[in-house]
Amino acid sequence: MGIVKKDALRTTILSYIGLVLGYLNKAVLFIVLLSTVEIGIVNLLITSGLFFAQMSNLGTIYVTWRFFPFFRNEAKQHYGFLLLNFLVVLFGSVLFTALFLLFQDPINEYFASKSPLFIPYAWWVIPVGIGHVFFLLFYLIL
Secondary structure (H helix, E strand, C coil), X not given: CCHHHHHHHHHHHHHHHHHXXXXXXXXXXXXXXXXXXXXXXXXXXXXXXXXXXXXXXXXHHHHHHXXXXXXXXXXXXXXXXXXXXXXXXXXXXXXXXXXXXHCHHHHHHHHHHHCHHHHHHHHHHHHHHHHXXXXXXXXXXX
C-alpha cells in the first residue's frame, strides 16, 4: 500500500474515532451527567467564548492562515511574524477582556431576562475565549 493510501486510511480511521468520541461525549455523557439547563449553560459558555475569541484575534488568524507559508523560515525565526501575531492576539485579548469587564453590568442585565443561570458563570467566557484564540493561532503555525 502506498504512502498516500496509508495516510488516507489512518486519517479516516482517526476521524471516525473522533466522531464516535464526540458523539459519546455530547449525546451520551452530557445527557447522563447533566440536566438540560446545565447543557444549555455549557453550550452558551462555549459559544460566547468562541465569539470572544473571534473578536479578540483582530484578524490575525486569517492573516496567519494566508501569509505564514511565505514567512516560514526557521533559520530566520520566521522574520518575527509569529511574535507579531502573538502580540496582536495578546493585545486583542486584553482589549476585549477589558471591554467584557467594562460592560459586565449590561451583559448581566441582558442575560437576567434571557438566561439568569448564566450570570454566575459569565466570567468563564474570558478563559474559554483566550484559550481558543491562542489554540487557533498556534494550530495554524504547525
